[in-house]
Amino acid sequence: NAGVMQNPRHLVRRRGQEARLRCSPMKGHSHVYWYRQLPEEGLKFMVYLQKENIIDESGMPKERFSAEFPKEGPSILRIQQVVRGDSAAYFCASSQNRARNSPLHFGNGTRLTVT
Amino acid sequence: AQTVTQSQPEMSVQEAETVTLSCTYDTSESDYYLFWYKQPPSRQMILVIRQEAYKQQNATENRFSVNFQKAAKSFSLKISDSQLGDAAMYFCAYRSDGEGQTGKLIFGQGTTLQVKP
Numbered sequence: 538n539a540g541v542m543q544n545p546r547h548l549v550r551r552r553g554q555e556a557r558l559r560c561s562p563m564k565g566h567s568h569v570y571w572y573r574q575l576p577e578e579g580l581k582f583m584v585y586l587q588k589e590n591i592i593d594e595s596g597m598p599k600e601r602f603s604a605e606f607p608k609e610g611p612s613i614l615r616i617q618q619v620v621r622g623d624s625a626a627y628f629c630a631s632s633q634n635r636a637r638n639s640p641l642h643f644g645n646g647t648r649l650t651v652t
Numbered sequence: 653a654q655t656v657t658q659s660q661p662e663m664s665v666q667e668a669e670t671v672t673l674s675c676t677y678d679t680s681e682s683d684y685y686l687f688w689y690k691q692p693p694s695r696q697m698i699l700v701i702r703q704e705a706y707k708q709q710n711a712t713e714n715r716f717s718v719n720f721q722k723a724a725k726s727f728s729l730k731i732s733d734s735q736l737g738d739a740a741m742y743f744c745a746y747r748s749d750g751e752g753q754t755g756k757l758i759f760g761q762g763t764t765l766q767v768k769p
Binding site for chain 2: 570572577580582626628630632639641643645646648
């Protein structure tokens, strides 16, 4: 059973370009969480999605950031018009459900560098 | 809102010795989980150990154990017989378990552990 797959592993974008980060959850998992990790800091929650629904986006910046988790295909975190401050590692985690005995499984992250 | 604080940015330990990493948290909830995650240079997030708040007994996983003090809102990680492979960044995390909660994790700032041969 493959784990959570994130791609690309590394992404370089120039200021003003768009970044699209992909996350394929573990098989059978329909809950996806996105986190951002700035250098030398902990992971900060961004958004929680179930298939086709955004459940909690309290950690998402109000502008330029969006996320989706379609019925088919991976979850996508999209950053429009990237700025240098967006440079970070972005992690995706998935779970089977939100229950207490449903642990989060993390991907290896995508490191975004904005030049 | 819940917060998690790790007050030790860096720690070091001699190989085969024991080290304790500190974590405190703030919450008004009674039902929650606490976790320790390890992040080596590869960036992979590895679950080390977890503790259910309703359990009084401290969790243990081989060389890793916790000291969970619910009243003090403290959750420290003890690593015994430290190995070179234990060198990594360690994150303490909190997860609400109440009705209607989303299951998201709240992380501390992390502690970088260096293991000296």
